Amino acid sequence: MRMLGCVSPPTSGDLTILGGDPVRDGAAIRARLGVVPQEDTLDNELTVRENLLVYGRYFGLPRRLINQRTDALLDFVQLSERAGDQVDPLSGGMKRRLTIARSLINEPDILILDEPTTGLDPQARHVVWDRLFRLKQRGVTLILTTHYMDEAEQLCDRLVVMDHGKIAAEGTPRELIAAYSTPEVLELRFAPEQQDAAVEKIKDLSPERIEVTADRVLLYAADSEEFLARVRQTGVTPLTELSRRSTLEDVFLQLTGRTLIE
Amino acid sequence: MADVTADSLARPPGSVALSVRALRCWLLQYRRTWRASVWTSVLGPLFYLGAMGYGLGSLVDRNGTAALGGVPYVVFVAPAVLGVQAMNSGLSNSLYPVFAATRWNAIYIAARATPLRPADIYRGHLMFITMRIAMNSACFVVIMAAFGLIRSAWAVLLLPAAVLVGLAFAVPTAAWAVTLKRETNLNYPIRFGAVPLMLFSGTFFPISRLPDWIRPLAYATPLWHGVALCRALSLGTLNAGSVAIHVGYLVALTAAGLWAGSRTYPKRLYV
Numbered sequence: 001m002r003m004l005g006c007v008s009p010p011t012s013g014d015l016t017i018l019g020g021d022p023v024r025d026g027a028a029i030r031a032r033l034g035v036v037p038q039e040d041t042l043d044n045e046l047t048v049r050e051n052l053l054v055y056g057r058y059f060g061l062p063r064r065l066i067n068q069r070t071d072a073l074l075d076f077v078q079l080s081e082r083a084g085d086q087v088d089p090l091s092g093g094m095k096r097r098l099t100i101a102r103s104l105i106n107e108p109d110i111l112i113l114d115e116p117t118t119g120l121d122p123q124a125r126h127v128v129w130d131r132l133f134r135l136k137q138r139g140v141t142l143i144l145t146t147h148y149m150d151e152a153e154q155l156c157d158r159l160v161v162m163d164h165g166k167i168a169a170e171g172t173p174r175e176l177i178a179a180y181s182t183p184e185v186l187e188l189r190f191a192p193e194q195q196d197a198a199v200e201k202i203k204d205l206s207p208e209r210i211e212v213t214a215d216r217v218l219l220y221a222a223d224s225e226e227f228l229a230r231v232r233q234t235g236v237t238p239l240t241e242l243s244r245r246s247t248l249e250d251v252f253l254q255l256t257g258r259t260l261i262e
Numbered sequence: 263m264a265d266v267t268a269d270s271l272a273r274p275p276g277s278v279a280l281s282v283r284a285l286r287c288w289l290l291q292y293r294r295t296w297r298a299s300v301w302t303s304v305l306g307p308l309f310y311l312g313a314m315g316y317g318l319g320s321l322v323d324r325n326g327t328a329a330l331g332g333v334p335y336v337v338f339v340a341p342a343v344l345g346v347q348a349m350n351s352g353l354s355n356s357l358y359p360v361f362a363a364t365r366w367n368a369i370y371i372a373a374r375a376t377p378l379r380p381a382d383i384y385r386g387h388l389m390f391i392t393m394r395i396a397m398n399s400a401c402f403v404v405i406m407a408a409f410g411l412i413r414s415a416w417a418v419l420l421l422p423a424a425v426l427v428g429l430a431f432a433v434p435t436a437a438w439a440v441t442l443k444r445e446t447n448l449n450y451p452i453r454f455g456a457v458p459l460m461l462f463s464g465t466f467f468p469i470s471r472l473p474d475w476i477r478p479l480a481y482a483t484p485l486w487h488g489v490a491l492c493r494a495l496s497l498g499t500l501n502a503g504s505v506a507i508h509v510g511y512l513v514a515l516t517a518a519g520l521w522a523g524s525r526t527y528p529k530r531l532y533v
Contacts, residue, residue, distance in 0.1 A: 007374050008532060027378070029271060030376055031376075035375040041368035043368070044367060046290070054287045058284075060377070
């Protein structure tokens with residue numbers, strides 16, 4: 001992400017951003033990017049409005065234009081009432097929204113967001129998602145990284161799954177689910193000492209795929225209800241059972257062999 | 263995406279314009295804290311001149327002032343204290359604020375995502391530091407003049423000389439402070455640098471009073487050159503050769519700092 005933001009030289013391969021070379025044309029490219037870094041880099045000692053003023057000046061914008069855009073942007077991220085307040089006491093969700101507003105002060109062609117909702121509570125996340133979705137509707141190109149598959153599903157038209165710095169797969173969320181998972185998933189939980197024995201019996205039913213994690217067994221099947229009926233016939237009794245549709249999390253698990261810990 | 267990449271990129275403005283953008287951020291910050299800083303700029307010199315110049319000076323003057331060049335102690339010590347406060351002003355503005363800008367208030371980190379390059383961020387901050395040193399030094403020079411402690415017309419050059427002293431400390435220090443990982447390291451330049459320099463650079467007594475073997479050490483320190491320069495300007499005891507050496511030394515140290523910063527800033531900010 002830092003390479004895309006032109007603050008880290010590419011280690012290998014070619015990178016062209018907005019038709020320019022990030023090393024040679026870094027300043028010119030950054031003038032047309034908006035960046036929402038993973039950790040807030042707001043100036044806590046300044047007010048909400050002053051943060052936008054400082055940032056707007058970095059882009060060489062005249063004060064009147066900055067003021068106009070500040071009013072519109074604070075309105076957009078629902079922070080108008082806090083315009084004159086210091087940043088420090090704002091909640092995590094408000095700071096995130098302010099960072100997003102700040103990144104839009106130069107009306108960027110591309111907005112780069114590094115884990116925009118990590119560490120936010122569910123309500124705050126939904127507010128951020130809503131604002132990002134509106135930006136997308138307005139035609140702003142968003143590039144975002146996330147550990148949250150639901151975030152990717154909500155916001156992304158095109159998705160790239162990265163594993164250890166390599167691209168593992170790419171496509172729309174729907175395409176990826178179709179390509180790398182079954183339509184439905186059956187999640188079973190067992191008492192810890194019974195899990196191994198149960199897995200042995202279920203294996204014989206030959207599901208399309210079986211994933212055994214620390215606390216549950218995931219069975220991939222076209223029709224999970226039908227598969228559950230077959231599981232029951234073997235005499236296996238799970239503590240809980242959940243039949244659901246496949247998500248990007250299942251795709252991630254299939255591609256990387258790892259569950260999402262974060 | 264395709265239509266976006268087809269655009270050609272606008273040329274960024276020159277580096278002076280970009281540095282001024284960084285400077286303006288510091289000016290906005292300063293608007294909040296200037297009141298407190300005015301008190302320290304005015305009271306600092308008054309305390310020093312009162313205690314060292316007049317207090318200690320009353321004892322010194324009783325024993326004759328031949329070793330001081332025949333002037334009262336307070337006249338002897340005032341330009342030296344000007345040099346010391348320029349050093350302190352340079353250090354205090356380039357240690358904590360630079361370190362804080364890489365993490366706590368993240369001023370540098372926020373700025374690097376914009377058209378500003380590390381060199382612009384560095385130079386913009388140095389402009390602000392220069393302004394602060396100049397403000398503090400100007401206060402001091404005015405107080406010196408008001409108390410009648412200036413003996414030569416050359417004293418009009420005291421302000422630029424003091425700014426040069428401050429920069430000779432601030433520029434290399436900023437280049438170093440930006441690389442720091444831990445806050446505690448910020449104390450070393452004060453503890454092992456500024457304090458011994460202040461005591462042994464001919465500030466409060468002529469360097470000729472030091473043992474022979476230690477004198478070359480004093481000649482090698484930047485503060486000695488700064489103090490000697492300020493004192494020569496204030497007392498009118500100028501000598502072209504020694505002024506050239508003092509100015510040359512301080513300019514060289516500043517230039518070395520600029521060179522170092524042009525490497526450390528990109529290294530710290532472009533990771």
